[in-house]
Amino acid sequence: MKLFDPHIHMTSRTTDDYQAMSQAGIAAIVEPAFWLGQPRTHVGSFEDYFLSLVGWERFRASQFGIKHFCTMGMNPKEANNSALADGVLALLPQFLEKDGVVAVGEIGYDDGTEAEDHYFRRQIELALEADLPVLIHTPHRDKKRGTERTLAVVKEMGIEPGRVLVDHNTEETLPLTLDSGCWAGHSIYPETKMDEARMVALVQRYGGERIIINSAADWGVSDPLKVPKTVAAMQDAGVDAAMVRTIAWDNPVSFFAQSGRLEGIEAPRAIDQRELWQGNSVLRGQVPRVDS
Amino acid sequence: MSVGSTLGTWASSNAAPTAALWLDAKLSRPTASAFAGAFAGARRRFAHPSQLGGTEAGAEHLSQQEQADLEALGARTWSPALLARSALLLAHVARLPPEEQLELVTSAFRKGDNSEREAVLKTLALLPNPEHFIPLATEACRTHVQSVFEAVACDNPFPARFLPAEAFNQMVLKAVFTEAPLGRLVGLSGRATAELRRMALAYASERRAAGRAISDDLEALTHVGCS
Numbered sequence: 001m002k003l004f005d006p007h008i009h010m011t012s013r014t015t016d017d018y019q020a021m022s023q024a025g026i027a028a029i030v031e032p033a034f035w036l037g038q039p040r041t042h043v044g045s046f047e048d049y050f051l052s053l054v055g056w057e058r059f060r061a062s063q064f065g066i067k068h069f070c071t072m073g074m075n076p077k078e079a080n081n082s083a084l085a086d087g088v089l090a091l092l093p094q095f096l097e098k099d100g101v102v103a104v105g106e107i108g109y110d111d112g113t114e115a116e117d118h119y120f121r122r123q124i125e126l127a128l129e130a131d132l133p134v135l136i137h138t139p140h141r142d143k144k145r146g147t148e149r150t151l152a153v154v155k156e157m158g159i160e161p162g163r164v165l166v167d168h169n170t171e172e173t174l175p176l177t178l179d180s181g182c183w184a185g186h187s188i189y190p191e192t193k194m195d196e197a198r199m200v201a202l203v204q205r206y207g208g209e210r211i212i213i214n215s216a217a218d219w220g221v222s223d224p225l226k227v228p229k230t231v232a233a234m235q236d237a238g239v240d241a242a243m244v245r246t247i248a249w250d251n252p253v254s255f256f257a258q259s260g261r262l263e264g265i266e267a268p269r270a271i272d273q274r275e276l277w278q279g280n281s282v283l284r285g286q287v288p289r290v291d292s
Numbered sequence: 293m294s295v296g297s298t299l300g301t302w303a304s305s306n307a308a309p310t311a312a313l314w315l316d317a318k319l320s321r322p323t324a325s326a327f328a329g330a331f332a333g334a335r336r337r338f339a340h341p342s343q344l345g346g347t348e349a350g351a352e353h354l355s356q357q358e359q360a361d362l363e364a365l366g367a368r369t370w371s372p373a374l375l376a377r378s379a380l381l382l383a384h385v386a387r388l389p390p391e392e393q394l395e396l397v398t399s400a401f402r403k404g405d406n407s408e409r410e411a412v413l414k415t416l417a418l419l420p421n422p423e424h425f426i427p428l429a430t431e432a433c434r435t436h437v438q439s440v441f442e443a444v445a446c447d448n449p450f451p452a453r454f455l456p457a458e459a460f461n462q463m464v465l466k467a468v469f470t471e472a473p474l475g476r477l478v479g480l481s482g483r484a485t486a487e488l489r490r491m492a493l494a495y496a497s498e499r500r501a502a503g504r505a506i507s508d509d510l511e512a513l514t515h516v517g518c519s
Binding site: 097 | 328329335339402436439
């Protein structure tokens with residue numbers, strides 16, 4: 001079964017991860033624009049990061065047979081620096097025009113400040129202008145209140161809920177998200193936040209409609225194989241095969257295809273690892289894998 | 293008709309009518325502010341070629357050099373999207389004074405994704421005042437993205453014609469390292485020097501010492517330019 005991880009920060013992951021993901025059947029990923037673990041201090045840092053998402057990182061993923069898409073946006077963790085945030089928003093229109101940019105994101109609240117609220121709303125406007133769907137990060141602190149505020153803003157701004165993916169849901173926020181008509185993402189972690197067993201329980205309770213799973217793997221303790229592991233947990237629990245496939249492939253495809261930029265998603269991708277500079281490459285003495 | 297409008301015609305003759313109309317509008321009224329968006333968005337609009345073959349028409353009106361360059365670049369086999377991007381870049385550069393041309397091309401490269409960068413590199417030899425783009429081409433050779441490297445190194449008359457020896461030699465060596473087919477480097481024998489052969493011999497020696505095989509291309513490079 002082909003798998004899709006629609007929320008994973010590959011900039012922070014090694015090629016060991018790419019290799020394991022490829023072997024586990026992950027064929028497509030979405031890497032949302034986010035922070036790098038500590039606040040950036042120049043608009044240019046964002047610009048170079050955005051360029052790497054559609055440049056080196058996209059190529060790096062392709063070496064392992066994985067189709068790399070991304071979102072572009074001003075994330076909530078860095079939105080409180082207004083001088084910087086204004087500069088980043090000025091960059092976004094040109095980056096939202098790039099191929100493979102499948103949503104505006106990750107946007108939303110972190111602490112729920114006025115500044116975060118301002119840039120959240122402005123970026124929903126940018127998404128409407130660029131005709132792109134939206135990927136929303138819900139806060140990890142005071143999550144239920146943050147999600148309620150988030151859903152209220154979505155409604156106020158007039159964006160179709162079907163074009164909104166509210167991520168990092170829990171037992172308490174999932175029913176709210178589903179009721180709003182938005183898609184519901186779940187980030188499965190090794191120790192904190194949501195895990196496989198609880199995800200299985202949610203699927204058994206709410207079904208598969210508009211349900212999406214991801215690893216949100218990044219710089220911290222996280223696991224880029226959580227999508228295949230959650231798939232295995234669902235299968236072990238007897239979740240219907242069609243529903244598993246819907247959650248792990250069809251749903252993220254349907255959501256992000258609304259961007260019109262998910263080209264080639266269904267075609268199998270040939271890997272040619274000879275496309276590397278062996279003096280300085282992603283291979284270290286391994287036999288290059290070439291798919292004819 | 294210029295080389296840019298020739299490429300634009302080839303792009304349009306292989307595209308859906310809406311794409312052709314869009315390109316025509318962008319080419320006839322090129323504005324600086326619209327360039328980045330048009331250049332980025334071109335590929336999606338030309339993603340579905342109707343059929344190849346529209347490039348049989350009209351290159352005879354171009355200069356000998358331009359025709360030879362299009363031949364070396366394999367422009368008749370370019371995708372409609374690549375043709376459209378190249379046409380857009382040429383049209384926008386043509387309307388700028390020389391001192392602003394470098395900035396536009398550099399910006400298109402630096403702010404481009406991989407396929408936009410490839411389009412810029414494949415167009416370099418066709419631009420006015422191409423020698424201004426030597427630093428850009430040299431910078432491009434440093435990329436780790438193989439398709440971008442091959443866009444400057446392979447099927448491209450620019451490096452042999454314009455790159456100074458040190459940069460050209462490094463590019464050739466990297467081509468061999470990365471197994472880009474040596475036969476696709478344009479004008480290699482004309483730029484063969486004792487120094488390039490020395491570098492190739494040194495690399496072959498390094499591989500032999502490591503117990504690694506020496507490719508046919510590397511073997512050939514150690515003799516390049518010798519009759």
